[in-house]
Amino acid sequence: MAFLTLCATFSFEIFMRASQIFIPTLKETPAEAELVSHQLLLRGGFIRRLASGLYTWMPLGLRVLRKVERIVREEMDRSGAQEVLMPVVQPAELWQESGRWEKYGPELLRLKDRHQRDFCLGPTHEEVISDLARREIHSYKQLPVNFYQIQTKFRDEIRPRFGLMRGREFIMKDAYSFHMDHASLEITYQTMYDAYQRTFTRLGLDFRAVEADNGAIGGKRSHEFHVLADSGEDAIVSCDHCDYAANMEKASSPAKVAPVEAPLEAARVQTPGIRTVAEQAAMLGISSSQIVKTVLVVAGEQPVMLLLRGDDELNLIKAAHALEVDEVRMATPEEAESATGAPLGFIGPKDLSTAIRVLADHRALNVSNFSTGANEMDTHWVNLNWDRDLSRPDSADLRNVRAGDPCPHCSAGTLGIRRGIEVGHVFQLGQVYSERMKITVLDESGRDATVTMGCYGIGVSRVVAAAVEQHFDERGIIWPASLSPFDVGIVAINARKFPEVAAAAQALHDRLEQAGFSVLLDDRDERPGVQFATMDLIGLPHRVVVSDKVLAQNVWEYRARRASENTLVNEAELMDLLNAGSPVHQP
RNA sequence: CGGGGCGUAGCGCAGCUUGGUAGCGCGCCUGCUUUGGGAGCAGGAUGUCGUAGGUUCAAAUCCUAUCGCCCCGACCA
Structure with a gap:
């Protein structure tokens, strides 16, 4: 637990208001925290949990x-x-x-x-x-x-x-x-x-x-607007060549016209026990892109048969748009079988025994010599071809895009x-x-x-967590300068033993505050290692160390949070470093 | 909502299988030493073992219920 002195001073007044800021840091990571931002915000004493999904903002967190x-x-x-x-x-x-x-x-x-x-x-x-x-x-x-x-x-x-x-x-x-x-x-x-x-x-x-x-x-x-971070909950799609970017629900990609293969003879084959596209591909010795899979959904109240290439994923949002309903959901197995009269896993668009609306993804119509369910237990078709064996249904964009797909806006880029x-x-x-x-x-x-x-x-409040997700290292948070609870941290080493260190740190603190920086002065009677660890954990972009050694040389010891080396500087140089903006933004 | 896991000191955990009256590390308090990357020694405080029932001579431990928390899933035929 740490109490750091935060001093606000008034230029020429003898009166100095000193207050203390409560920064209860944790050495160990609480078991409840999964995400880095959650762990570090707890460990740095920025937030505390009250109940599931409810958090108290501690003094440091509230400043952010x-x-x-x-x-x-x-x-x-x-x-x-x-x-x-x-x-x-x-x-x-x-x-x-x-x-x-x-x-x-x-x-x-x-x-x-x-x-x-x-x-x-x-x-x-x-x-x-x-x-x-x-x-x-x-x-x-x-x-x-x-x-x-x-x-x-x-x-x-x-x-x-x-x-x-x-x-x-x-x-x-x-x-x-x-x-x-x-x-x-x-x-x-x-x-x-x-x-x-x-x-x-x-x-x-x-x-x-x-x-x-x-x-x-x-x-x-x-x-x-998405903050890019590996831990993000959303998949976002962007072009490597132009500025096209969309979320997964919205992103599209043009269906390339595939070369038409020479049609082979269609046949019904026995495929006992097959349930999934992967099993179907393995048993038939074909790739999943040669399968047209049949997905039963319920749009509004109506069952609808959707066709996709075997290796594509259905996007329910796009399906809802294409079918002009508010919501589309997957049919239950019972609904699927009653709507088609065929057993689940073997449903297909050819020779339907029931009247049901059929809608295909554009890419499913580009496949030749494809395999589908035959609407009969343990049976699939192989080498089907559109027009020859069955008529082309209406088509729409129904699939999730995949990495490597062509960009819909420019011809050069891929997604x-x-x-x-x-x-x-x-x-x-x-x-x-x-x-x-x-x-x-x-x-x-x-x-x-x-x-x-x-x-x-x-x-x-999410921005606070997102910023940490994007800016941290093994020692703790590295705040963007604009979010940091303080601009500068001053660490006074052995301030109790060396009164001149305490005085110099306090004086530097006052001058920096007057220059417009917010300053956290660590004047705790702690070992240097503890002070450094705390400073790193809470992630202030700039750190200045004041010690007897440094005073003897008449310099300050500066280190950017991201840096691994100290720099000895005079006060004018220090001001320049602090004014130069955040090292966080340096590549 | 479905599945899995966990509730023991402020935090992280052991003890539970095989019941016998609670322990470790960190943190906290006191003293001394130490002082440039989360110190060392000595001493100390802190628990109705989540809660409520039950079984038993005896329950953190076994049983039941309940509350809370965490993780996974909730679209591929």
Whole structure:
């Protein structure tokens, strides 16, 4: 456990306010922490867990959180958005009106007040802001307008995990814009997109904006901002040649026209016990790309047969779009068999005994001499060919892209897949909420017009964890300069034994504070090794050591957190190093 | 929600199979020594063994229930 003295001084006053900052570091990694960010934030004394998915921000962690908030706030203000603060507790009526009281499911934490009225803890604030807008905005002259807040949200996650990364309670910046028309929304959308680019750049993060799916809610455009990290929960796709990037739900790749092979004679073969594509390929001695597999899904209420090349993966989101329904799910084995009359594992598109809609992925139509199920137990077809043996069904993009696929935007590039942590999302809501909640204003001709909306989120607390995921080493955190709880750490070695060291460290601290740096002075009566280990763990970008040896040479000992060597510098050089910005950004 | 695992001192863990009244390391407190990469010696404090029942002369240990936490899964026919 560490108490470091944090001194704030006032230039010429004798009065000096000294306070102490509580930094309870842990030598050992708590068993509950899986992710590096979770481990290091616990060990560095930044956060403590209260219950599953609920964390207390300790003094050091709160300083980081405030840094993130400040940057986000500055960029939002700069973009013209106006800050408000809406309640966490929200009345059920609003959610019933938007239809989400039923739709949201158990993630929405519901509660009753003493009068037995229903409320919920806000997982998001579309309903509240919509209610505000319809009460207060009456004329086209008041538009466009963009409101934002930095507020605690609550989502009762199925499985909270990874510390701050997927908590139940978390802090989010959310913004909602209102417009007369889509053109106006498009302008604000771009403004927000640019603001996010600046925000995440200032936060010192290696990030990528990717095209995203709009989901059931519709709307035209949507981008997610991902921090690149191996531990990311999301797969993001990007081109190695142009700036195309999309998430896995959205990414597409053109289906190359494959050379048509000379057709072979079709045949039914016995394939007892086959269940999977891999088994089918092995038994028949073909590659899985020569199989057209049949996947039964339920779209809305209707069973649908989807065809994919054996080595491709179905993307349910794309299927939902192609079938023009909100949601597509895998059929149960019972549903699949009753819809086709064929046993699971042997279903195929040829000679169907039932009327069922069939939709193929583009790539499945490029295969010749392929194998499929024969709609009969233990039997498959081989050497089938489209047109000759069965007619071509409708086709759509149904598959997940894979690394190495060609880019849809440029001819030269190929797609790669990386992991990302979603820290931001900009989204065109369109008129979904404004219609449901009747947000109308009078237009220039005096007629009621339904407004168009956009919404824009940043996971503020998640950014803290994402930053650690991207910036750490075996000794601890390495904060980007813009997020570090302090700019500089001063380590006073053997300050008790050498009063001149204590005095010099204190004086240096004061001068650096006056120069505009925030400084953490470690004047604990600890061994140097303990002090260094603490400093490394909590990850301040700059460290200055004050010791009797160093004083004797009339220099300071400087080391960047990322560096492995000390540098002896005079004070002017030290100031230059601190002002040079963060070594974190050096390659 | 399904599967698996774990709850013993502030943290990390042993003890449980084969019941006999709780231990190790780190941390914490005191003293001395030490002082450039998580010190050494000596002394000390801290547990209703997650909770509630049950079995037994006796339960951390066996049984039942319950609460909490962690991990995996929840799309490939």
